[in-house]
Amino acid sequence: MDRIHIVGGQPLHGIIPISGAKNAALPLMIASLLTGETLELSNVPRLADVASLLRILGNHGVDHMVVGKRPGQTTEAGQTIRLTASNVIDTTAPYDLVSTMRASFWVIAPLLARFGEARVSLPGGCAIGTRPVDLLLMALETLGATIEIDGGYAVARTKNGLRGGEIKFPKVTVGGTHVALMAAVLAHGTTVIENAAREPEVVDLAACLARMGARIEGAGTPRIVIEGVSRLSGARHAVLPDRIETGTYAMAVAMTGGDVTLENTRADLLHSALDILGTTGTEVTPLDHGIRVRRNGHGIAAVDITTDPFPGFPTDLQAQFMALMTKARGQSRIRETIFENRFMHVQELARLGAKIRLEGDVAVVEGVERLKGAPVMATDLRASVSLVIAGLAAEGETQINRVYHLDRGFEALEAKLVRCGAEIRRERV
Numbered sequence: 001m002d003r004i005h006i007v008g009g010q011p012l013h014g015i016i017p018i019s020g021a022k023n024a025a026l027p028l029m030i031a032s033l034l035t036g037e038t039l040e041l042s043n044v045p046r047l048a049d050v051a052s053l054l055r056i057l058g059n060h061g062v063d064h065m066v067v068g069k070r071p072g073q074t075t076e077a078g079q080t081i082r083l084t085a086s087n088v089i090d091t092t093a094p095y096d097l098v099s100t101m102r103a104s105f106w107v108i109a110p111l112l113a114r115f116g117e118a119r120v121s122l123p124g125g126c127a128i129g130t131r132p133v134d135l136l137l138m139a140l141e142t143l144g145a146t147i148e149i150d151g152g153y154a155v156a157r158t159k160n161g162l163r164g165g166e167i168k169f170p171k172v173t174v175g176g177t178h179v180a181l182m183a184a185v186l187a188h189g190t191t192v193i194e195n196a197a198r199e200p201e202v203v204d205l206a207a208c209l210a211r212m213g214a215r216i217e218g219a220g221t222p223r224i225v226i227e228g229v230s231r232l233s234g235a236r237h238a239v240l241p242d243r244i245e246t247g248t249y250a251m252a253v254a255m256t257g258g259d260v261t262l263e264n265t266r267a268d269l270l271h272s273a274l275d276i277l278g279t280t281g282t283e284v285t286p287l288d289h290g291i292r293v294r295r296n297g298h299g300i301a302a303v304d305i306t307t308d309p310f311p312g313f314p315t316d317l318q319a320q321f322m323a324l325m326t327k328a329r330g331q332s333r334i335r336e337t338i339f340e341n342r343f344m345h346v347q348e349l350a351r352l353g354a355k356i357r358l359e360g361d362v363a364v365v366e367g368v369e370r371l372k373g374a375p376v377m378a379t380d381l382r383a384s385v386s387l388v389i390a391g392l393a394a395e396g397e398t399q400i401n402r403v404y405h406l407d408r409g410f411e412a413l414e415a416k417l418v419r420c421g422a423e424i425r426r427e428r429v
């Protein structure tokens with residue numbers, strides 16, 4: 001298993017190109033199952049999760065073609081993938097493929113909507129909580145599906161197609177909203193989704209579905225209304241920038257000091273996180289095609305945060321923010337409200353000298369003067385990158401084990417940081 005070695009202490013200076021969002025690319029790729037025509041997605045990040053999903057879609061019979069690189073394009077520019085589901089041969093998504101990635105469960109919606117049946121293994125994904133799928137299944141049942149759990153699989157069926165209905169989510173669920181959208185676009189009649197997730201990735205999926213001929217209003221608000229259509233067509237769509245990658249590098253600069261322009265991204269995708277970063281003493285300037293992040297000389301101010309669904313502070317940036325707070329002046333209280341077990345990074349940050357204690361759903365971080373490099377273990381995707389951020393600011397060498405978690409969600413991580421002056425390298429083991 002690969003390891004990452006970091007020698008900390010260098011400020012970051014330069015330009016970091018931001019990739020397409022993993023959490024938008026995955027549902028967009030899954031939406032290709034809704035039509036027999038070709039869906040062309042550009043700005044798709046090169047990530048392990050994208051490769052896993054291509055395997056899952058391939059197993060259903062979806063053809064994919066990665067469009068050749070244009071001259072001058074680097075491997076850091078996103079790829080363009082054409083997906084064609086004209087010959088779906090299997091509506092089962094097996095355990096060994098689905099268990100590695102939560103989002104793969106979402107194939108249940110387009111398979112059911114287009115073919116009237118789906119048999120999908122219950123999902124895996126990051127170990128950050130129990131992560132049930134009851135609300136996703138409730139949404140499908142509301143549209144007329146029958147669901148049974150059989151041998152670890154959710155088996156969904158509909159006799160005469162899905163029918164529009166009113167889906168009221170008791171809590172905000174991103175996956176639930178993706179599933180409801182993909183099912184409702186091909187249902188007979190009108191569907192209303194109440195308490196829908198407002199995340200930019202939901203808006204991106206809705207925009208792509210609209211390009212494919214779907215009729216959707218209200219994406220980005222808590223109430224989405226969908227008029228079902230009988231068929232969808234192919235389309236071309238560019239994946240939106242990754243707001244979590246953007247916030248991660250912004251926090252890395254806040255941590256190490258320096259001056260970095262994050263390119264091909266948008267401040268409006270992560271206002272709450274950037275506002276918080278501003279209050280820690282980091283200068284954040286939105287640009288036409290990116291964001292400039294600077295911190296020179298001043299210490300890091302301690303700030304309290306609470307994670308919330310969009311537009312609140314994203315849970316997927318909580319671990320990175322905690323890494324930043326380990327070197328802040330004073331105490332910060334970090335409340336995690338989305339997942340019940342998303343503090344796995346606490347014990348690893350402690351190996352670097354961080355002082356953090358847990359009080360239920362709150363991590364109390366007492367900022368320390370300095371962190372010191374140590375061997376640490378990556379436990380999940382965002383936890384892993386929080387260790388990278390801490391390592392960049394720690395004295396001496398930090399060795400991060402189990403980096404396959406990082407490869408799920410951060411494209412060309414070492415290359416992007418090295419270009420800004422970081423001492424970071426991968427050891428292939």
Ligand SMILES: CC(=O)N[C@H]1[C@@H](OP(=O)(O)OP(=O)(O)OC[C@H]2O[C@@H](n3ccc(=O)[nH]c3=O)[C@H](O)[C@@H]2O)O[C@H](CO)[C@@H](O)[C@@H]1O
Pocket residue numbers: 023024026102103129130131132133134135136137171172173174175176315316338339340
């Ligand atoms: C691939 C992807 O896009 N993953 C993101 C997605 O995950 P994901 O879509 O899995 O997260 P949800 O928004 O669904 O989960 C929110 C909360 O609802 C609960 N819940 C969810 C579904 C359900 O049927 N029952 C239930 O109780 C979950 O356990 C969690 O406590 O949104 C999360 C919240 O922003 C992010 O951290 C993940 O990075």
Ligand SMILES: C=C(OP(=O)(O)O)C(=O)O
Pocket residue numbers: 023101102103124125126128316381382409
């Ligand atoms: C938790 C994440 O991914 P997943 O939902 O696939 O586990 C994430 O992207 O931070």
